[in-house]
Amino acid sequence: METAQDLKMNVYKFGNKTADGNSKLRNLLGGKGANLAEMSWLGIPVPAGFTITTEVCTQYNQYGQEETIAMIKPEVEEAIKNIEEIMGSTFGDKDNPLLISVRSGARVSMPGMMDTVLNLGLNDEVVLGLAAKTNNERFAWDSYRRFIQMYGGVVLGMKPESKDDIDPFEEIMEHLKDKRHIELDTEFTVQDLQDLVYDFKDAVKKRTGHDFPTDPWDQLWGAVIAVFNSWNGDRAVYYRKMHNYPADWGTAVNVQAMVYGNMGENSGTGVCFTRDAGTGENVFNGEYLIDAQGEDVVAGVRTPLQITKLGSERWAELAKVDEEERVANYPSLEEKMPEIFKELDGYQDKLEKHYRDMQDMEFTIQEGKLWILQTRNGKRTGAAMVKIAIDLLKSKMISEKEALLMLEPNKLDELLHPVFDTGALKRAHVIAQGLPASPGAATGQLVFFADEANKYKNSILCRIETSPEDLEGMNIAKGILTARGGMTSHAAVVARGMGKCCVSGAGALKINYKGRSLRVGDKVYHEGDWISLNGSTGNIIEGKVATVEPELSGEFAEIMELADKYSKMKVRTNADSPKDALVAKNFGAQGIGLTRTEHMFFEVDRIRAMREMILAETVKGRKHALEELLPMQRKDFEGIFEAMAGLPVTIRLLDPPLHEFVPHQLATQKDLAEDMHISLQAVKNKVADLSEFNPMLGHRGCRLGNTYPEITEMQTRAIIEAALNLKERGIEAKPEIMIPLVGTYAEFLEQEKIIRGTAQDVFDERNDSIEFMVGTMMEIPRATLIADKIAERADFFSFGTNDLTQMTYGYSRDDAGKFLPIYLDKGILTSDPFEILDQEGVGQLVEIGTERGRKTKPNLKVGICGEHGGEPNSVEFCYNTDLDYVSCSPFRVPIARLSAAQAQIKAS
Template sequence: MPKKAAKKTARSAKTKKASPSKAVKYVYEFGKKTDGDSSMKSLLGGKGANLAEMARIGLPVPPGFTITTEVCTYYYDNKCTYPKSLQAEVKAAVATAEKETGKKFGDSTNPLLFSVRSGARESMPGMMDTILNLGLNDKTVKALAERSGNERFAYDCYRRFIQMYGDVVMGVQSRNESEHEPFDEVMDGLKKEAGVELDSDLSADDLKELISRYKKLIKSRTKSSFPEDPYEQLWGAVGAVFGSWQNERAILYRQKYNIPAAWGTAVNVQAMVFGNMGETSATGVAFTRDPANGENVFYGEYLINAQGEDVVAGVRTPKPIAMLAEEMPVSYKELEAVRSKLEKHFKDMQDFEFTIEDTKLYMLQTRNGKRTGLAAVRIAVEMNKSRLCSEKAAVKRIPADSISSLLVPVFDTDAMKKSKPMTSGLPAGPGAATGVIVFSATQAEQQAHKGHKCVLCRVETSPEDLRGMIAAEGILTSRGGVSSHAALVARQMGKVCVCGAHDVIIDYEKKTLTVGKTVLKEGDYISIDGTSGAIYAGQIPTAPSEVDQVLNGKLKASKSYTYQLFDTVMKWADKYRKLGVRTNADTPAQAKTAVALGAEGIGLTRTEHMFFEGDRIDFMRQMILASDEAERRKALKKLLPFQRKDFTGLFKAMEGRAVTIRLLDPPLHEFLPHDAAARNAIAEKLDISSELVAERVKSLHEENPMLGHRGCRLGISYPEITEMQARAIFEAAASCLSGKKKVPVKVEVMVPLVGFAAELKLQTEVIHKVAAEVMAQKKVKIDYLVGTMIEIPRAAVRAAEIAESAQFFSFGTNDLTQTGLGMSRDDAGSFLQRYKDLDILPQNPFASIDQAGVGKLVEMGVQGGRSTRPDIKLGICGEHGGDPASITFFHNVGLNYVSCSPPRVPVARLAAAQAALA
């Protein structure tokens, strides 16, 4: 909410219309009287629910109350006003806090002060606003000074409150980026006058002068006086916290972590305790375990004679929590006991805040701590070993994506300390890659042939770049999003990838990559971090993950604790999941990697990628440029042995696991060169005129290739293409079944882009005919299925008819999303962010399936297919097959398996187990 709107509501608790006739409870108390518990996060937010729970189990929690998330919803639905009954409930809760503390809110002899903080269902650290020391004014500050016997402490609290309230509620902020924070400017000016360096060196009289100057600043900037009335302060703070639910930080955070805006935030009002009362007081933030690596050690930091914001603001350097054992041994021992109690009760690693007021310990909040992927896995495994949680609880606790962090290469830690990124893009393929810059597939291959590592840098990639992508250590593009061609292929191949780095200017003619004033040339080193999106000039050493080293036989499993953690979690996942997990793989190397990571088959082989290797692209182009069927068959005959060899390699790599092979899908023009020089070269190579090549390229041009002459439409127009591919598949299968070293084979032939039952019927007739011929000729029985990819809405709607010919469906959710939403995954980036900002789309539908829309098409396809063929095999091979949220959806609609890129196989296994246990 804008500051002006927050200010407008700061004067009183306005109401617009009465609450429903049935009494609704909007305020829940915690302390000696506690209304809530940890199960009420949707109503009390995570912070409020856990404060109530800590109070309930006897931890020293300062009393207070939580205003529910329902009030936040009401607030936004009713033009920043509150339910009618809220004022009375808040006053009653304040009275309870007064009774428990023995203090009075706004009292001129023994004042009760409050902190006012946000509290969403999911932790959003630092994203929303907080007010401390609320209730101080010119009268109560004198009482605080007298009661504490520490005048400086009292006025330090007052100046902090005025600064926070003036900023958060009244909107006193920098006018522009070049202006310093106005309160800090006033503070710095006074310190200079007083001849001191630190805030803590200011005397009580200095702080009184500072307060006077702060109030003048507020009056000057806002034309309003700082409020003296405690309740006016309270309602102003409550409005500001609700308003901060819609600040830019909070919105971006929600979008990143898929937190719905409709959830709203609670507001927690808690009696103040003070860590800034002298050398016997302190404040800190701690974790029950190390959140970076998961080690079971007490981890955190603290400051003596400070308030909470001092620890996180960086004004003073906090001390490691272990030093508290020397400075305050009694308090440290109490904290160790709290640490143990929190883990045993919440059964997860906790992140908590504490204050020590004159040697007495208070707990201000606890929450499940944010942690790295490695830490998430380690904590779950070790807590299970310690019997703090069951296997099922441990499986559910690990974010499925966390398992990826155990598999990616990483930059050397020491080298990273000396490096600063030039810029950043979208993290599209996790891991770290460093190598020389190349701007073409040819250069990438040449560098790889020489044994040099390289990073392929392109404005955007196309299928023609595949060779270079295979050869490169990493891929960097200045255009495209996380669902672009580069990103999709990179993830499948396990390549490090950064996409959409808009600050990167690539000039193919000059062979330069420019970021601001930094100009790198082809052959210069560049380093990219596909986990964070950071891009560095120069060479940064990398190392493969320990899991990768074990799987490749370069490290013994017993020597790698990381691998043991990985192996434990994967065994748990396989124990509980119901969904099968396959991989999308086009080469034997990809297939073997996926099998090592637990893939149970191949759910998608893209045959078009095979046509770019070696000389076969020439035969492919010869087929496309042919003037009649006879010439096409002649070219296809040359392609046949290449395809047969490709499929043989895949069958052998999979050793009897199912292999789903998609027939040719993209339009033919993608295989032809588009610039004059390349066209002339291919004309000379094929001994035909360049005019003929140009004419053919022109004739194949399509206004909308995605919806044009591609998929099964090619096979129907040119049945000989389907015939050649089917023959290659079945001859490869036959050779595996009849060779000296017989290899079992399970073949699934997939026809793409089917929308009409007749389309599939025509293609299956060709496939079955070829299969029969090969089996008769080779005298073998091949176990095979013929099915289709459901990737356009009509196929989902008419699935019952299509299932008459299809023995399996594989949902191609990449194209189903594009055709279902009418959005191009390569072009939607121009408006997707705006759609997310407005909550039209809660998340990128190309990354996580649109369950309410595209998901309904999947459900229709499932129901239609099973109505005709109850035993039909159902899978998904789109990019969503590796997305945990999508996997839960696919489990619930009853698919048999998901298929994803090799590096995502462990993620899918874990996500499938979590879906089964949900």
């Protein structure tokens, strides 16, 4: 009897206007496989093939190669026969050979992060059959050398042995080019290509100790397993961590019949976008190469040509090429193959309307016939993301809710960072021109190797061309500069996905890796020299260029208005100064969820008074010092209340242990002793007395206020007097006084008594009053469990998820870096709990505290003010837990606003 596993499909076929799957099976077939199936149903010319599901990858990771191949072998053999029937050729046949490609395909786009093998199925006999069948000997041998090069690198591990080495196959090719005095791969003769094939195979034998595999089925299984392995390769793992993609998703494997762009002048390959991925402009654009295969375009081996005439003219203007030279040497596809362009233009329009989003497409032209190899929702910058969503909405292609859901909240961050000052740009010295691959402004010091990108605080990674192995360095660098590659190269696509400034294809650059230098004309720039990149124009500029704060676009404002329309949960900010408060308010903050008063004490003119208070031996002495601090605190609060006029402001009373305020260096201790007219030993004794074995769990928070009530009295007085002063000026202040680190009901009562008593004293003195609230920061697990009791007196709860996470896990945030990366690598933790709220454990305490608090006080105001308040997944959790607000740093306010709207739309 067949089991459920026996009936379950592991392989899904597509081609000839039919398919086993469709775009709804993205999680099972991966994005690429799902879209290939969908395009088959749409009648788009897709080479026949099949997809091995993501579940097989998971099975492979669990049980290994032998069992996995045994499980899928019958289905794969059947699927190969299906390709043979549709394409009219036979896999492994020397007279009528079918060659195939093997590509990865995760459920989300991960450009360049996993492996691909093209032209699979070639050997010494099949290459002769391919040459005879196509009557194109050069094409056959070019395909064979490409196959050995790709298979050798991907499956057999033929990679450079150190960063100073070049790819072993590239080294062989460069040697032959020097010998033949040629520059381009297309200049190789048939004999050259045959020599390369045999030299490549010799290199494989020397490095691996084994002959290059000749059996097509052995080649296929090797490639399939290599793609599965690449899911856990260094660059894929790093990319997943960057985007918080789970490791258990796995990748699908897509096997397709090869179509050939390297069959001469009437063949080619390219990548195109239905809209501009950098700006969002509704302009069809892309790049192509004649007599090339797909990897040539994205690898940047040759700088490609433009798809459209308009794009070609723009490129020519940047490259300082006149019209006659452009038409002769750099024709657009629209000009060179007008019928193919018209067909491609029709498909891009059809696919964008079908998917209702910008598409990134790969295509191949084989002897005048167009094939579409892939479509996916295109990677785009934050600015393009916003513009595309608004444009699609205005064209009625999508609804308001769909427009919000298609946005990635974290990418809004790209719109909030500085851009070059226009005046400074006019004075700047432009040393070279490249392609504006990814907009933005970047200034930094030159580095030439990805693993050295963190050598400087601000670095510009400069490469001849980038590869997927450079991902981590690209992420660290402020900007990316390449000498080769176009707008669709690996560097460009990945940079746009990261929101990173990138200039590519700057052919005037002569990069010397060994000398760690960059030559432009007669000028040489060395590692550590400063340069600037303008990703919007492609200009490469000598030295630093001044920046200014960005002006938010009209589309950005429209998106934020739309987000507020669909969100009931408020977004506040964490701000300790009027400046931060104003920035956040301009970004749409609806109040302040956390003002940390201790930050105000570290300024030079205040730290002395703070230290005087700490060193005082009597209450009278402490009060004297606090009287000096009172007007300073009051002024700070007035500024913040004024900045947030009419909006609530939550102020946390003094939280850190006192040892953070005293000097620990001998020289500073001497200065303090002289200033205070006390002995050095007295200072040393006090510093030693304040020292604690575990300050995080020591004398801090409400424990300070309850042992030194005069601190709470001073801070309360400063808050209430500031609010009353603003009231006299006609400005409404809404203070919410927050007691930190409460673990018992009695602790809260003691602090509340001091706060309300002091406030009443001020009201009596001023013969005036204001409304204010008293609440607590829920950051100790015990407090969440007795929340029903605390809510009898508290007006609000604010979950301090930073400390709550520390205390729930028992991890010190300052020391967790020693083991957290290992835990993440081993899968002990799926994400850093200090970055993404742990919903299972810490989140459960938030839920318990909220539920129990509101059981006592149904109208209890509840929010969070930890770093999680601006993280999209955590914001969604807060919405589902029915919190009133989240609070985050000023520059994350737009992200939280969008995340809150998305959470409500998903829930409804």
